[in-house]
Amino acid sequence: MQQLQEKPGVKIGLETHVQLNTKSKIFCPCQNPSVLKEEPQPNTLTCPTCLGMPGSKPSFNKHVLLLALKIALALDCHIPDSIFFSRKTYFYPDMAKNYQITQYEMPLAKGGSIRITAKGKEKEIRIRRINLEEDPSKLVHSEKCCLADYNRSGIPLAEIVTEPDFSSPEEARLYVQKLETIMEYLHAYDSSSLAVIKSDANISLSGGERVEIKNITGAKEVEQALKYEIIRQQNMLRMGKKIEMSTVSWQPELGITKLMRAKETEEDYGYIFDPDLTAINTVRYIPGVQKELPEMPDAKHERFIRSYRISDKLAESLVSEKELADLFEKAAHIDARAAASFIAGYLKKTLNWSNLKYRNAGLEDRWVLDIIGMLKNRRITDRNAEMAARKMVEEKLSPKQIVEKHGMEREDATTNTEISIERLLEKNKKAVSDYRRGEKKALHFLVGLAMKETRGKIDSLELKNLIIRAIRNKRN
Ligand SMILES: [Zn+2]
Incomplete structure (x- = not known):
């Protein structure tokens, strides 16, 4: 019973993926569909590289690097002198070559922070790392089959990983909103295009293991998904059930999370260095990018x-x-x-x-x-x-x-013929006597009525003074 009274401590960390605002994809010259305003026809913006054909070779888009460095500098991160890409091996139809080009051993940036204001108090959210990676293709599930749209494959993503510094769903929402603002300031993301910001949230309650919620779009959804997950886990703990390490998916239309799988660890993916891409020297680009920071x-x-x-x-x-x-x-x-x-x-x-x-x-x-x-x-x-x-x-x-x-032009109460304060007070005797007894609310009520009658054309302060004066005169 002791446990029932205790509110379990909540620990939340976020991994947020931002589709970056560059003309072309990250490893090929295809147009980046996320910067468009309207969805293109499926599989029209593709080439052998982003389709993952055998023998095709990726080449790294320098504009992605420059934009990513801008983000890293704006968030006060440490940028290593040289970075490289790795292959994250997995088998799933959204990635025909069976690996995703991402970063693991040496990310684009480490450290850094974002400041949020929650409940009037400032709080620093620490950034653990920023990775660059390619988006996989989009799978469209229908009753009979599953279709793959490779337009999305190769959209540049910046993955921004925080430390588990959030103690409430509200803080997580404020962080995603702030991150979106920062990205828009840097022109790294454009909310009026098709580009999206998606988050995976890790959450643990004291007494339970970490649960990862996958693929949550937008800031408000992050808050909702986390609120739901807290209630679900609290209920489990109350019933004496164990919360095991797992991955769940957020179902926005139902407002619930659904179990996907028992959580695998990063090691399960078997990262290897990508031999198609050379290490990139970052040092020579930094002074130029620094100058461009708004x-x-x-x-x-x-x-x-x-x-x-x-x-x-x-x-x-x-x-x-x-x-x-x-x-x-x-x-x-x-x-x-x-x-x-x-x-x-x-x-x-x-x-x-x-x-x-x-x-x-x-x-x-x-x-x-x-x-x-x-x-x-x-x-x-x-x-x-x-x-x-x-x-x-x-x-x-x-x-x-x-x-x-x-007809919204302001008028002086003295020249306005639409209102008779006398008549107004006559019709609302109860409010007048309430005000006389010292009820301030009654005065607000009378001012509100007068404003309505004059369609907002007279200043509320002016009306208030007129009404007070009229009530005093009445008494005399
Ligand atoms: Zn391509």
Whole structure:
């Protein structure tokens, strides 16, 4: 019974595969299908090398190396002077040559870290290693047979392996989100293309062995899969069952994990050095790559707080999408605080709601600058700025057109004829007496009604003052 009360300690590590943004594949000149916007016909982007034909020889794409070095430097990793590739031997129809070219003995990079903020606290997630490897082909299972699409075979992958530093599914999600942001800053990954970021998660609870969850796409799914696995393992431990080392697969449509196999160890794969590929000297490329590194999200975050005196939270939200951070810097001269709260608040909320990124929302920078100008000159209220952001995304019109079309221009309470505060108080006597008894909520309620009646055209603060004054006058 003692065990029942104890919440078992959770340890999570991630191995995340990023399909890299290069024109061609990693070991042949075929086009890299993951950078396209639409799925190509199966098996149209292939050659003897990525099909794994006998006698074909791989040759390493230098652009993959340069991009991978950029990632390693951005994550503060140690890069060995020389790296090489190994063959990971396995038998499965997704890899016709029966081995995958990957790295084992000498990876691209070791060490390094990524900083996340979980529950208001900063935490450093240590990177163990980064490997470069080729993606295998895609197997399409149908009732009668299994088809293989070799377009995917040879897509360059960066595999980023962490130490088991996560203590909750939420931290794992935040890490994958941060990693995605970093990759987009480096142009190593483009979320608007077909490229995907997939993770394998290792999780163990104290009292049980490590379970690996395979192939989870995206950050939110990582969190869900881990939450499910924690509950499943906790239940097993409660029932006195043993958790053995195993590999499970995540079934996103069912929201459960399914046992695949008892876990094999890395040694079971029998790695050997790939004799087709020579060792690569990294030293001569590093200074050039270093020069190309952009300002990374953490540095930008600190600079935004320092230079524009905006809150930590707003700065964090702005830097999470590079295009929003750039937009903010364009708008900050108008009014930095108004720009930060409009872009990180209303605009981002609207974009998230429509599942859009700023760069593919079809908005013009000028429109956002205009609306921030209107906020600064008090031509629009906060509430209607939020409405206008929504309309801008929906209707693809400039703020001027939207304000005109929907009658959103701010008005002075004194000149507005739509509202009679007297009538409003008359109709809501209970709220008035509640407010008199000191209930602040009653005042919010009255202000809300007044805002609705004036369709957001009058500042809430102005309405609040009018209502307070009217209630006092009534008493006299
Ligand atoms: Zn090819």
